[in-house]
Amino acid sequence: MPNIRPISDLRNNFTEISRIVHEEKEPVFLTKNGYGDMVVMSLEQYEGIQSTKRIETALHEAEAQAESDPTRYDFADVSQKLRKKLTDKVSRKNA
Known part of the structure; x- marks a missing residue:
């Protein structure tokens, strides 16, 4: 209430x-x-609202871009490339 x-x-x-x-x-x-x-x-409540607003805006922008660009990526390929980039970055950092 x-x-x-x-x-x-x-x-x-x-x-x-x-x-x-x-x-x-x-x-x-x-x-x-x-x-x-x-x-x-509270400031915490306000920041939560702002964060939600930013996320919703980003999602709407992504949806609009997806509708205008027919390019699609395979999840497995994207995941594999991201894992390799992360592994390479960690390897360089530890070297």
């Missing part, structure tokens, strides 16, 4: 709002004159 508070609680009950966003890992929705105005969330 969303935690909805008047914006004055940000000033008057900051510690409690901070506890909610960090311990309960839930955003707090702040209202001004009865209407939604802001959302307060």
Whole structure:
């Protein structure tokens, strides 16, 4: 259930709002004159949202590229090439 508070609680009950966003890992929705105005969330929550957004954007770009480029690669061949590159890199590092 969303935690909805008047914006004055940000000033008057900051510690409690901070506890909610960090311990309960839930955003707090702040209202001004009865209407939604802001959302307060932890930095961890915000970064998670940003990360998800970047991943979704990358996936949409990959889908668009896949639709426009008929080239397809065999998974076994790609895996083998990547393993060889990794093995060569590790070998050079240990040499």
